[in-house]
C-alpha cells in the first residue's frame with residue numbers, strides 16, 4: 001500500500017482486506033490501519049444489521065471487536081442473518097456470529113456476550129474501554145440506553161436502523177453532534193380505546209382488538225387491566241357479572257365455552273353497542289354474529305369432529321389450520337371458516353397448551369396465536385363491514401412486520417463502518433448522517449446530511465436541561481425532589497441507568513418520609529409523557545399536608561415534523577408524531593407496544609410505514625452541498641442510482657469519470 005505517512009513502515013501492519021478497500025478511500029491508509037489496530041469496538045445487536053456489520057468490520061481490518069446480543073437464533077432470521085445456519089437455531093446470536101467470522105478471520109479478537117445490553121455489568125466503566133460503539137438494535141429502549149451510556153462514558157456512538165428499503169446511519173459524539181435523544185422519537189401509533197372497543201373502521205383496529213384485548217383476556221394474564229368488555233360492562237345488567245363469561249367453568253365443555261365466548265363478543269356485545277343509537281348516526285351499523293348463524297351444529301359438534309392427526313404437539317407448530325385441513329395462509333377465509341378456526345384455535349389452546357393459558361403474550365411467531373387473532377379480527381371485521389384479510393396479511397399487521405431487506409442491512413453496515421473510521425480519525429467535518437432511500441432523490445439513493453449540533457435543551461445530553469422551580473422552604477425536600485425527578489426524567493446521565501430505583505442520600509430525609517414521597521412522586525411522574533414534549537406543572541403534596549412543592553418544568557421544544565425529511569420514517573425510530581386520531585393523547589415513551597395503552601404501528605397497505613409524504617426536508621444539503629459532499633467523498637466508492645431509467649445503475653469510483661455498471 002503506497003503511503004507517505006510519517007510512521008515507520010515497521011509500525012504499519014497492512015491487512016489484506018483493508019488494502020482491498022483502500023485505493024478508493026481518501027483516508028490516509030496507514031493512519032487508519034494503526035487506529036484500527038488499537039481500536040476496540042463495541043457492537044450492540046447481532047441481528048440483520050449486526051451480522052453484516054461484524055463481517056464488514058472484520059474484513060475492514062478491525063482487530064478487537066466486542067459484541068452483545070441477548071437473543072438466540074430463530075428460523076425466521078436465517079434468510080438474512082447470513083452468519084447463521086439451520087443447525088444454529090436456538091443458540092446465542094452473539095456467539096455464533098463470533099464463531100462464524102473467526103472462521104475466515106482467525107487472527108482477530110472477537111468477544112461475545114449473550115446478554116441484554118441493559119444488564120448492570122455493562123456500566124459506564126465497561127463502555128469507557130471502547131473507542132467507538134456501533135448499534136444494530138431494533139428497539140428504542142435499548143437505543144436510548146446505549147446513547148446514555150455512551151454519553152456518560154464519553155464514547156462516540158454510530159447508530160443505525162433499517163425498515164424494509166429504508167435505512168439510516170447517524171453519528172453521535174458528545175458535545176459535537178446531537179445525541180440520539182436530542183430530537184424526540186415519536187411513539188408507535190396509538191389508537192383511542194373507544195375506536196378499538198366500539199367503533200373500528202379499519203382492519204388494523206380489529207387486529208389490535210383481537211390481539212391486545214380478546215387474546216389477552218382469554219389467554220393472557222388475568223390480572224392485567226383489559227378494556228375488552230368496557231362497553232358491555234357499562235351497560236350490563238347487574239344480574240350478570242360479565243367477567244365471569246370469560247372464565248371457563250370447571251365442568252364446561254371446551255366447545256360450549258368457545259361458543260359462549262363467540263356469542264358474547266361477536267353477538268351480545270355488538271347488540272349492546274347498537275343500543276346506543278347516537279354512536280351509529282354517521283357510522284356503519286355493525287351486525288351481531290352468533291355462532292348458530294355461521295356454524296351448523298354438525299360442523300362443530302360438542303365433542304369436535306376435527307381431524308387431530310395433523311396437529312403436532314410441538315407448541316409453536318400446533319395449528320388450527322392444520323387440524324382443519326386448511327393449508328394456504330394467503331387464502332381469505334369465509335366467515336364460516338374464520339369461525340371454525342376461532343373455535344378450533346381456542347380448543348387447541350385449552351387442550352394442547354393448557355399450561356400456558358393465563359400466561360400467554362401474543363407472539364407473531366406463534367402459529368396458533370396468529371390463527372386465533374386472524375380469525376377473531378376477521379369475524380369482527382365482517383361484523384363492522386370491513387374487508388377481511390388473509391392470515392399472512394393479518395400476521396404482518398399484528399406483528400408490525402415490515403419485511404426486512406438484506407441489501408439495505410448490508411448497505412447500512414457499510415455506512416456504519418465508514419462513519420466509524422471517520423470517528424476514529426476524529427474527522428468531525430466529514431461526519432454524515434446518511435439516509436438510505438427507497439426511491440432515488442436527486443439521483444441519489446444514499447442521502448448524506450451533515451449532523452445536527454447538540455440540542456441545547458435536550459434533557460439527556462445538555463448540562464442544564466430542565467429548570468426546576470421548587471417552592472418549598474425545606475431544602476432537604478427540595479434536594480430529594482430534584483434527585484427523584486432527575487432520576488425519573490433521566491436528566492442526569494449516570495442516574496438514569498437506575499431509573500427504577502429512586503436515588504437519595506441516606507440520612508438526608510427520614511426513611512418513612514422518603515417512602516411517602518416516593519409513592520406520591522412515582523404516581524405523579526408516571527403521568528408525565530416521556531420524553532416530555534409539552535409544558536407541565538407538577539404539584540406534589542405530601543400525605544401529611546405539611547409541605548407542598550410545585551415543580552415547574554420548562555420543556556424543550558416540541559418535536560418539529562417539518563425537520564424530518566421525506567420518506568425517512570422508520571418504525572420505532574423516526575415517525576411522524578401525531579395524527580388527528582391520537583393528538584389528544586399523551587405520547588408514550590415509545591419503548592414498548594405492549595403496555596396498557598393500545599398501540600400498534602399502522603402497517604395497512606394504504607398507510608404504509610415509511611411513506612409519509614407531507615413531511616418536509618430536515619436539513620438536506622442543497623445542490624451545492626451535495627456536490628461538496630460528492631467532492632469530499634470523491635474517491636470513495638459511490639452507490640447511486642439514476643432515476644430517469646428503470647434499471648438500477650451503480651456509479652463506481654470517482655464521480656468525475658464514473659462508469660456505469662448495470663446490475
Ligand SMILES: Nc1ncnc2c1ncn2[C@@H]1O[C@H](COP(=O)(O)OP(=O)(O)OP(=O)(O)O)[C@@H](O)[C@H]1O
Pocket residue numbers: 044045046047048049050068069070071072076077093115116117118136137138139142404
Ligand atoms: N437490549 C438488548 N440487548 C442486547 N441485544 C438486543 C437488545 N435489544 C435488541 N437486541 C438485539 O438486536 C438485534 C436486532 O436485530 P434485528 O433487527 O435483525 O431483529 P431480529 O430479532 O433478529 O429479527 P426480527 O425481529 O425481524 O425477527 C436482535 O438480535 C436483538 O436480540
Ligand SMILES: [Zn+2]
Pocket residue numbers: 178179180181182183454455458459460461462
Ligand atoms: Zn441530546
